Amino acid sequence: xRILITGPECTGKSSLxxxxxxxxxxxxxxxxxxxxxxNKETADYNSDDILAIGQxxxxxxxxxxxDQGLILDTYLLNLKIWMEVKYGLVHxxxxxxxxxxxxDHILLLYPDIAWVHDPLREAPGDRLWLFDLxxxxxxxxxxxxxxxxxQGTQRLELAMSCIS
Numbered sequence: 482x483r484i485l486i487t488g489p490e491c492t493g494k495s496s497l498x499x500x501x502x503x504x505x506x507x508x509x510x511x512x513x514x515x516x517x518x519x520n521k522e523t524a525d526y527n528s529d530d531i532l533a534i535g536q537x538x539x540x541x542x543x544x545x546x547x548d549q550g551l552i553l554d555t556y557l558l559n560l561k562i563w564m565e566v567k568y569g570l571v572h573x574x575x576x577x578x579x580x581x582x583x584x585d586h587i588l589l590l591y592p593d594i595a596w597v598h599d600p601l602r603e604a605p606g607d608r609l610w611l612f613d614l615x616x617x618x619x620x621x622x623x624x625x626x627x628x629x630x631x632q633g634t635q636r637l638e639l640a641m642s643c644i645s
Contacts, residue, residue, distance in 0.1 A: 482507065482550045483583070484644060487558050488590035488629075489611035490604060491597055493636060497590065497629070498554035500637050501644070507550035513538040514555065514563075528568045535560045535575045557582055562614050580622065586644045587626035589615055594632065 484507070486498040495512060502509035517534045518526060535557055545551050557579040564571050592608035604611065619626045627643040629636055 482585045482644070483547075483553070484551070484586045484588065485553045485556055485558070485582075485584045486588050486590065487555055488615055489592050489608040491594075491608065492590035492592050492612075493594050494590055495554050497588070497636055497640055498552050501640060502552045504637075504641065505550065505552075507552050508545065509552045509554065510538070510541050510545075512555045512559075513541065514560070528564055528570065528572070531560055531564045531567075532572045532575060535572075535578070539578055553584075558615065558618060562611065562618065566611070566614070584624075587619065587624055588629050588640050588643065589619065589626045590636075591628055591630045593630050594636075 482505075484501065486494045486501070488494060498509055498511070501507070514531075514534045517530070517537070518524075521530075538556060538560070542551070542553065542556070557575060561571050561575055561579050564575065589612075592612055596608070616628075627640075629640050629643070631639055
């Protein structure tokens with residue numbers, strides 16, 4: 482089973498991905514963008530950095546056989562939307578891999594939890610607008626998904642009911 486956890490920043494993706502991974506005993510690939518940006522010497526980044534993040538994240542996913550259970554804390558959809566919003570373009574490599582990616586479940590997290598400041602987060606006032614972009618993109622790509630809402634354990638319970 483392959484599960485994608487996606488949505489705007491600060492919607493609990495990493496926490497939910499870890500909780501599902503632990504509950505189901507599945508491997509977890511954490512958000513690679515955070516690792517990449519935290520290891521940069523400067524806080525500045527550009528569209529080439531987003532492409533590099535996508536390529537490395539994709540390589541991490543490819544290591545796992547397709548029949549092996551896997552939880553992804555974000556993936557190419559997040560990078561596609563980030564590049565589009567920030568730079569008004571999406572690199573063809575990223576777009577192609579995004580459309581090729583398949584998942585047994587996609588969980589789109591709704592921004593109904595409190596914003597938590599983090600130096601890597603950029604858009605505290607845009608989470609609903611970004612959520613709409615994620616939802617529109619998934620609908621346009623004809624990808625099946627579940628919207629995850631709620632506070633605390635409600636989020637995990639709803640997610641588990643969607644994937645069981």
